[in-house]
Amino acid sequence: MSIVGTALFLLAILKIPFNVSVVLASVVIFAYIYFGGMVATTISTAFQGVAMTVAALLAAGYVIFNFGGLNGLTDAVLANNGNFFNMPYVSETASHPIMATWTGVVGFFFVWHFGFSAIPYTVVRFFTTQDIKSARRSVFWAVAIGGAMYCGLVIIGTGARVLIETLHPLMQTEGITDAMGVLKHMKTAYGVAGASVTDYSMIAAVEGLKSPFLLSVLAAGGLAIAMATAAGWTMVLNVLLGRDLVGKVFGSRWPENKPVQATRVMTILIVFVSMCFAFNPPALVLDISGAAFIVILCSVGPPLILGIWWTRSTTTAAIANILVMTILSTGSWMYAQYKLGSYHWFFLSDPANKISTPHQFYWVFVGFIFFIVVSLMTKPCKEEVIQKYSLDIRPEQ
Numbered sequence: 001m002s003i004v005g006t007a008l009f010l011l012a013i014l015k016i017p018f019n020v021s022v023v024l025a026s027v028v029i030f031a032y033i034y035f036g037g038m039v040a041t042t043i044s045t046a047f048q049g050v051a052m053t054v055a056a057l058l059a060a061g062y063v064i065f066n067f068g069g070l071n072g073l074t075d076a077v078l079a080n081n082g083n084f085f086n087m088p089y090v091s092e093t094a095s096h097p098i099m100a101t102w103t104g105v106v107g108f109f110f111v112w113h114f115g116f117s118a119i120p121y122t123v124v125r126f127f128t129t130q131d132i133k134s135a136r137r138s139v140f141w142a143v144a145i146g147g148a149m150y151c152g153l154v155i156i157g158t159g160a161r162v163l164i165e166t167l168h169p170l171m172q173t174e175g176i177t178d179a180m181g182v183l184k185h186m187k188t189a190y191g192v193a194g195a196s197v198t199d200y201s202m203i204a205a206v207e208g209l210k211s212p213f214l215l216s217v218l219a220a221g222g223l224a225i226a227m228a229t230a231a232g233w234t235m236v237l238n239v240l241l242g243r244d245l246v247g248k249v250f251g252s253r254w255p256e257n258k259p260v261q262a263t264r265v266m267t268i269l270i271v272f273v274s275m276c277f278a279f280n281p282p283a284l285v286l287d288i289s290g291a292a293f294i295v296i297l298c299s300v301g302p303p304l305i306l307g308i309w310w311t312r313s314t315t316t317a318a319i320a321n322i323l324v325m326t327i328l329s330t331g332s333w334m335y336a337q338y339k340l341g342s343y344h345w346f347f348l349s350d351p352a353n354k355i356s357t358p359h360q361f362y363w364v365f366v367g368f369i370f371f372i373v374v375s376l377m378t379k380p381c382k383e384e385v386i387q388k389y390s391l392d393i394r395p396e397q
Contacts, residue, residue, distance in 0.1 A: 002029075003022060003025050003026055003029065003274055003275060003278040004022070004199065004278050004281050005199065005222060006021075006025035006028070006029065006222075006223055007021040007022040007024075007025045007278060008021070008192070008199055008200055008203065008222075009203070009219045009222040009223045010024055010025055010223070011186075011190055011192070011200075012200075012203045012207070012215065012219055013215075013216075013219050015190075016190075017190055017191050018190050018191045018192045019191060019279055022275060022278045022279055023275065025278075026271050026272075026274070026275040026278070029234070029271060030267060030268070030271045033234055033235065033267050033271075034264055034267055034268075047224070050145060051220060051221045051224040052149055052221040052222065052224050053145050053146075053148050053149040053152070053221075054217070054221060055152075055217050055218045055220060055221025055222065055224075056148075056149045056150075056151075056152030056153050056156065056218075056221065057148060057149075057151075057152040058152075058214065058217055058218075059152065059156050059206055059214060059217070059218050060151070060152040060153075060155035060156055062206075062209055062211065062214050063155055063156055063158075063159045063163065063205075063209070064155065066159075066163070066209060067159065073155075073158065073159055076159070076162045077158055077159065077161075077162055079162075080161060080162045080165070081095070081161070083095050084158075086099075087099065087105060088100060088101055088102050088105065097354075097356070098342070098344050098345075098356045098358065099356075100356065101355060101356045103346075103355060103356050103357055104344070104356030104357075104358060107344075107356065107357055107358035107359070107361045108358045109150075110358075110361055110364075111290050111293055111294060111358055111359050111361050112150065112290070112293070113143075113146055113147060113150055114143075114297070115290070115293025115294070115296075115297060153202070156202055156205060156206070157202065159205065160179070160201050160202060160204070160205035161179045161205075163205040163206075163208040163209065164179040164182050164201070164204050164205055164208055165178055165179050166208070167208035167209065167210065168182055168204055168205075168207060168208040169207070169208075169210070170182050170185055179201065179204070182204050183198060183200060183201060183204065186200050186204070202218075203215075203218070203219075203222075206218050234267060234270050234271065234274075237266070237270050238262075238263045238266045238267060238270070241266050241269075241270070242255045242259075242262040242263060242265075242266045243255045243256075243259075243262075246262070290343075290358070290359040291329075291330070291333050291343065291359050291360075293359070294329055294333075294359045294360060294361055294363060294364060295325075295326055295329050295330060297364045297367070298325040298328075298329050298363040298364045298366065298367035299321060299322045299323075299325035299326040299329065299367060300322060301364065301367065301368075302321050302325075302367050302368045302370075302371035302372075303317065303318035303321055303322065303371060306368070306371060306372070306375075307389070307390065308389075308390055309390075310375075311386050311390055311391070312375055312376065312380060313371070313375050313381070313390075314374070314375045314378045314379065314380060314381055315381060315385075316374065316375075316378040316379070317371050317372075317374035317375040317378055318371070320370075320374050321367060321370055321371040321374065324370065325363060325366070325367045325370065328363060328366075329360055329363040332347040332360045332363070333347075333359065333360050335347045336349075336360065339351075340354060343358075343359060343360070344356055344357065344358045344359065345357065346360070346362075347360060
């Protein structure tokens with residue numbers, strides 16, 4: 001997904017075929033991981049997160065200014081789609097069935113705003129700071145900056161359809177009549193594969209504002225966040241495949257004796273496989289990403305977070321939580337699609353009265369409760385284990 005995002009922004013800047021931009025995106029990501037490793041990835045991730053937030057907020061400001069303020073934006077959107085802003089507190093038809101309940105509205109925000117908080121390369125930052133104050137600041141700014149970025153993206157998305165259909169250059173030059181027509185043109189003209197063409201809508205909206213400066217800033221921010229995410233996951237997979245799978249599972253000493261070489265080989269393998277998928281990404285890539293956030297948060301999140309900060313956590317609870325929550329969250333997600341037609345309905349809902357629970361997000365709260373209960377019911381860890389895996393790795397007070 002991150003390589004696809006990088007490729008789309010390169011396409012917007014260079015106007016090159018999508019397949020070429022995928023290769024170029026993969027080469028760029030590969031280069032700074034291969035030569036810079038974890039240091040390059042860590043340093044760039046912080047900068048790139050801020051860059052995307054600035055880009056999103058700047059683009060949101062342009063959108064608001066273009067319509068003469070929030071009231072003007074609201075009027076323009078309502079003229080285009082009368083029920084766009086309808087939420088659970090109104091009696092009229094909601095903008096989308098999933099938005100007809102507060103669980104749907106809050107659930108989507110929860111998934112995408114806090115989904116990154118238990119991802120390994122994010123948690124590493126929280127627990128490798130020099131002191132407790134730095135750790136708390138890291139958590140605060142990660143959530144604050146992420147929230148600001150999503151606010152900007154919501155504003156851009158709100159005005160996207162109106163901007164494309166009223167201002168985009170292709171509406172005049174190609175005789176296109178609606179926003180989907182613009183995306184179809186990009187798909188045909190540049191060979192954008194699969195469902196990834198819908199991700200171009202934000203870029204198309206900014207193109208409608210006809211500001212090269214704004215487009216350059218948005219592209220820089222988009223490239224930054226996409227490459228940072230791709231690099232972070234690549235480094236995590238390097239460890240899983242190299243040190244854990246090859247080294248610990250299969251007993252090879254190669255990752256231990258030549259760690260740099262092992263990491264670089266794994267980087268080549270991971271980026272190449274990811275590039276192959278990026279040429280024609282599956283239509284469910286966004287849904288799969290959201291589901292992955294929930295699986296990680298409910299299964300790995302509780303032992304990862306509580307295991308460090310709560311000394312009563314147990315190994316048995318960690319194993320049980322990972323196994324049980326992974327099965328329950330993944331199973332309910334797939335069952336909801338098969339039985340109810342969408343991953344975003346509560347999997348035990350009555351088909352005639354469905355409850356919106358985006359990506360089955362409630363499992364996150366169930367996971368923390370389950371982990372605490374099992375920890376209290378099982379034998380505590382030995383003092384030396386608590387010291388090594390909890391107390392010793394906490395930031396100093």
